[in-house]
Amino acid sequence: MKTRHTRGQRGLVGADLVHAALLEIERAGLEGFSLRCAARAIGCDVATLSYRFGSKEGLERAVADSLQAEVEAPERRLPWQDRFIALAMAYRAISKRYPNAFALLLRFWTTGPSDLQVAEEWHQMLYDAGLPEEDIPALGFATYAAILGVCSGEIGGLLRKPTTDELENIERQPDLPLTRKLLPIFANLRDEEVFDAAITNIVSGIEAQAAKKRPSKTPS
Template structure:
């Protein structure tokens, strides 16, 4: 893994330490109300120091998001493209579980910085090696990346929780949901791994279908 440069800001504070401390503050109290002032208070520095290093709340949040990307390692190119996408998706899932409050920051920026761009390069390379046309890689890359982050965020945010007794009762009371009622026992026993694996398998199958329908004009399969 590439070593991150440690630059010192005002008062000799190391930027990486400021970002990590801010990340911990987000995990303690969430993103709502987070800003330079509360981050400075939690870190024990003045607001001017954070403003000097990051420019704004958005700049600090972007740095926190890029810090999260440090925990996602691009897989080796020798590995099949399907396994590479699966490995990166699983890494994002672990990040989401470790930092559920900060994880939504990854859905906020086109890119969070150098580390994010390295992951994007690996993602695009996997799609290229799958046989996609270069013209199709940006759209498929954005779509699949957003889908993976969405599944991860849904899992940590509660979207993929098992239905509660109240929800089951609400479904049972409606008369126009015959199929949903029939599926409720399965929903009640559905595991998080089942949903995640289904999502990744569908993404990979979709990529393979796209390649079959619109193959690259030359062989670029890994």
């Protein structure tokens, strides 16, 4: 997906402003991000950003859409399961590349043209899986949020290996027999295993829901 290059005030290219804002978010984080600090990092005035994006939210929305533009649509000739895996892996790669800005993808209903194009691919994938149209919006949101959630958990530290202190604390709890039994597995669990488990179970869930919705064959 190509990013549209549009020129704003003083001839600055909109895509360049968005990329510079993205780099500033990755440098300093989303907390405290503003048009003023973005302008300072970019080397322009606040009026230029206000003219081009309208507000801080407008700039953040544009940054989020630039991340969506990095998601390459898988070929539709592929099985829908393969397309789902490809899209999920694309978001995982983006989360690792832009861990601070990635949270913006969870903030907006839609961010712009690139986001809508990805949504179209996502909806088509669910349609090809055999879901009726009335089920696609809810399941589309649910599966998309699930993938972004796993990605956020990974970059945020939720999926990291437990520390020695954490393991010892669980060992001391007498009312956690199953969790204590699972501790050796937790201690060696890799992020990839968690992500693969999430994808596998989401795909299985889509398949199961699609199977329930198929009209039953009447005996001849």
